[in-house]
Amino acid sequence: MQIPVVAETKERGKRSILVSMMNLKKMVFEELEISWETSRKKNVFYERK
Structure with a gap:
């Protein structure tokens, strides 16, 4: 009767x-x-300058 419990714990793991x-x-x-x-925003910021 204990085998299903072990299988269940394995599945849960x-x-x-x-x-x-x-x-x-x-x-x-x-x-x-x-x-x-953030990098894309920085690139946009640099491109505007």
Whole structure:
């Protein structure tokens, strides 16, 4: 009767790892987007001069 519980915990572990990986990717993409936006604004600022 304990085998399903072990399988469930394994699945939960996999899922949590997947979720954390997705969150990490999201964070990285947001950081890249922010830095890209700031650099683009800087370029526009420099081009106006």
